Amino acid sequence: MENLKKEGKQTGLAVVLVGDDSASKVYVSNKEKACEQLGIYSEKYTLPENTTEEELLSLIHKLNDDKKIDGILVQLPLPNHLDDKVIIDNIRPDKDVDAFHPVNVGKIMIGDFDFVPCTPAGIMELIKESGVPVEGKECVVIGRSNIVGKPMSMLLLHQNGTVTICHSRTKNLSDVTKKADILVAAVGIPKFVTADMVKPGAVVIDVGMDRDEDGKLCGDVDFSSVEPVAGAITPVPGGVGPMTIAMLMRNTVTASKNHKQII
Numbered sequence: 149m150e151n152l153k154k155e156g157k158q159t160g161l162a163v164v165l166v167g168d169d170s171a172s173k174v175y176v177s178n179k180e181k182a183c184e185q186l187g188i189y190s191e192k193y194t195l196p197e198n199t200t201e202e203e204l205l206s207l208i209h210k211l212n213d214d215k216k217i218d219g220i221l222v223q224l225p226l227p228n229h230l231d232d233k234v235i236i237d238n239i240r241p242d243k244d245v246d247a248f249h250p251v252n253v254g255k256i257m258i259g260d261f262d263f264v265p266c267t268p269a270g271i272m273e274l275i276k277e278s279g280v281p282v283e284g285k286e287c288v289v290i291g292r293s294n295i296v297g298k299p300m301s302m303l304l305l306h307q308n309g310t311v312t313i314c315h316s317r318t319k320n321l322s323d324v325t326k327k328a329d330i331l332v333a334a335v336g337i338p339k340f341v342t343a344d345m346v347k348p349g350a351v352v353i354d355v356g357m358d359r360d361e362d363g364k365l366c367g368d369v370d371f372s373s374v375e376p377v378a379g380a381i382t383p384v385p386g387g388v389g390p391m392t393i394a395m396l397m398r399n400t401v402t403a404s405k406n407h408k409q410i411i
């Protein structure tokens with residue numbers, strides 16, 4: 149990014165938050181802070197809960213045309229009256245630093261992509277930096293969301309893992325999860341993965357950001373019971389979360405580099 153600056157290209161990210169979701173507010177402010185730390189220009193748009201589709205699309209179209217802005221992120225979930233799909237479809241694919249637009253989703257499927265969704269990308273970095281081999285390993289992903297489960301599975305597959313996706317209709321879930329050398333939990337249910345679901349020595353990655361019965365932040369994995377069984381495990385908070393933001397910054401710099409080439 150320093151090189152981009154020297155060449156006169158400032159990198160810019162716009163973050164859009166609609167409504168009052170308290171977790172989303174924290175995520176958005178963390179994204180802004182990361183931009184500040186890295187010297188990325190950022191614009192934050194906080195829109196009221198009753199924002200109409202027309203109003204939000206008008207902002208997105210303005211940001212699509214704004215040369216100062218390389219990346220556009222609309223924080224999800226949106227209020228119920230707004231359709232995620234319509235909003236995402238209107239973000240220019242070359243500014244879609246979340247990699248949620250169908251063009252970018254398709255590119256991930258093919259294995260030829262600029263942007264990787266931030267959470268799965270962060271997990272792949274953790275796996276790589278920890279020296280965990282993926283090739284030929286049994287990888288089990290619990291959760292099939294468009295944000296995490298599906299792209300996560302694709303990235304593991306691109307690294308030659310043998311990938312199984314589990315979800316709410318999976319029969320005998322623990323029989324499947326117990327086969328995993330790498331187990332990714334992305335279900336959004338507090339402490340869902342317990343020790344009896346984990347193969348001894350498995351690498352366990354916890355994507356959850358949940359609240360336990362006392363309102364305390366916890367993950368999808370019951371850390372205290374699983375930690376002694378696992379070969380490696382990510383904590384919540386402090387595991388996958390910071391990586392997600394780092395990958396958003398990386399995607400934004402990628403967008404900026406690509407835009408520099410077409411100026």
Ligand code: GUN
Binds near residue numbers: 221223224246266267
């Ligand atoms: N909400 C939860 N995770 C994400 C994310 O990665 N991007 C956006 N835009 N919203 C989210």
